[in-house]
Amino acid sequence: MYPLALQAIAAGSVADLFAAFDAAPHTLQRLQSWLASLFGGAPPEKVFTRADAFPLLLLPWWLESSVRQPALSLQRELATSSISGYLYIRLIDNLMDGDAPADVSMLPSLSLLHTQFTDPFRKWFGHSHPFWEEFHGIWFETAEVTLRDSTLDSIALSQFETISARKTGAAKIPVAATAYSLNRSDLLSDWYRFIDRFGCWHQMVNDLFGFHKDLRNGNTTYLLSEGRQAAGPSESIESWFYRQGFNWAIQQLDGWMNELRVIGARLGSPELLSYLDSRHVSLHDQAARVRSGLEALAEIGRVVDLREERVGNPGEMR
Amino acid sequence: MAVEPGGEFPIGFSYLVGKAAFDPEFAGALSDDPPQALRSIGIEPTEEMLEALSRIDTDAIMDLAAAFDDKRGVV
Numbered sequence: 001m002y003p004l005a006l007q008a009i010a011a012g013s014v015a016d017l018f019a020a021f022d023a024a025p026h027t028l029q030r031l032q033s034w035l036a037s038l039f040g041g042a043p044p045e046k047v048f049t050r051a052d053a054f055p056l057l058l059l060p061w062w063l064e065s066s067v068r069q070p071a072l073s074l075q076r077e078l079a080t081s082s083i084s085g086y087l088y089i090r091l092i093d094n095l096m097d098g099d100a101p102a103d104v105s106m107l108p109s110l111s112l113l114h115t116q117f118t119d120p121f122r123k124w125f126g127h128s129h130p131f132w133e134e135f136h137g138i139w140f141e142t143a144e145v146t147l148r149d150s151t152l153d154s155i156a157l158s159q160f161e162t163i164s165a166r167k168t169g170a171a172k173i174p175v176a177a178t179a180y181s182l183n184r185s186d187l188l189s190d191w192y193r194f195i196d197r198f199g200c201w202h203q204m205v206n207d208l209f210g211f212h213k214d215l216r217n218g219n220t221t222y223l224l225s226e227g228r229q230a231a232g233p234s235e236s237i238e239s240w241f242y243r244q245g246f247n248w249a250i251q252q253l254d255g256w257m258n259e260l261r262v263i264g265a266r267l268g269s270p271e272l273l274s275y276l277d278s279r280h281v282s283l284h285d286q287a288a289r290v291r292s293g294l295e296a297l298a299e300i301g302r303v304v305d306l307r308e309e310r311v312g313n314p315g316e317m318r
Numbered sequence: 319m320a321v322e323p324g325g326e327f328p329i330g331f332s333y334l335v336g337k338a339a340f341d342p343e344f345a346g347a348l349s350d351d352p353p354q355a356l357r358s359i360g361i362e363p364t365e366e367m368l369e370a371l372s373r374i375d376t377d378a379i380m381d382l383a384a385a386f387d388d389k390r391g392v393v
Contacts (some may be wrong), residue, residue, distance in 0.1 A: 047383055047392075048393055053392055053393040056393065097366045208347035210386075238335065239331070241332075242331065248384050289381040289385060290381070292375060293380075293381050293383075295337060297382070298331055299332065300356075300374060301331040303366075303370040303371060304361050305365065307332065
């Protein structure tokens with residue numbers, strides 16, 4: 001799914017990022033410790049090129065590939081910027097959510113991450129270049145929707161599409177930088193449409209497979225909001241999820257995937273279309289495994305005739 | 319039992335799925351040693367239960383737990 005050249009670029013970009021922290025060894029140490037915990041010890045470059053990762057590094061690669069053979073130096077600087085920008089946003093998210101192991105003592109590292117995020121853009125585009133208007137619009141919208149999403153106590157479809165799913169909208173920035181570098185800003189509107197729609201698909205996948213975690217942590221998601229409405233007073237939200245909600249979410253995902261294929265067909269990137277096919281197949285493979293697991297558990301539940309009042313609440317059993 | 323809209327679920331099914339998805343050790347025990355896993359939640363399995371449990375694809379339970387693993391570290 002990730003070309004070998006891009007995998008090598010990802011590894012080089014992580015090395016570039018860490019090298020940029022040479023003057024701040026304590027900050028680097030904290031950052032690396034946080035990353036090790038965040039990614040379960042996996043090398044960051046592997047995490048950013050996982051098949052189920054958001055295609056942050058692939059998007060500018062696909063765009064450049066649709067115009068010309070990708071310039072590896074440009075893509076490497078973009079990847080360093082994108083990884084830095086992602087970590088900047090993720091650290092703020094972790095701090096807002098109170099997720100371990102991030103704590104407020106890591107806040108100073110945001111300065112370095114933001115500098116690394118914007119470094120190539122400042123090098124490539126002069127102060128009055130139209131890229132900056134694009135950058136500000138995207139960057140401010142991402143901050144706005146992240147804040148709004150965190151304050152919602154219920155999420156309807158329209159809010160999901162325009163708020164929750166736009167939290168990944170900062171991925172438009174490296175795409176914009178690529179387009180302006182190639183003097184092809186005319187391409188951006190179609191790519192933005194794709195990224196906005198892919199944001200829906202990606203966020204729903206997160207909500208779907210994070211169902212238990214979100215429920216346990218009291219998070220608000222579109223899936224949980226739909227479940228609360230659909231389950232009604234006589235059914236638990238977990239019961240709705242296993243009975244109907246899981247399949248409902250897969251249907252929503254398939255609808256967005258169909259739209260993504262239509263939008264993607266206009267982008268001139270066969271690799272992008274192949275990526276969509278691969279993600280679709282992978283999701284349905286995973287869904288089939290979940291259904292098999294649900295069936296096995298349902299059979300056990302039927303055999304032993306479990307009584308909820310006898311065994312208690314699963315959330316209390318950890 | 320098919321998991322389809324409107325399907326019928328046994329009482330406590332949601333508990334069992336939630337427990338398996340929340341607790342990897344329990345999911346592993348259900349896969350490796352279902353009787354012991356049931357005892358750990360206060361269910362003493364009968365001969366009939368054990369016979370029925372032997373026909374269940376317990377590996378699928380581990381796949382389920384892996385799918386909902388909240389420590390996937392995905393970007």
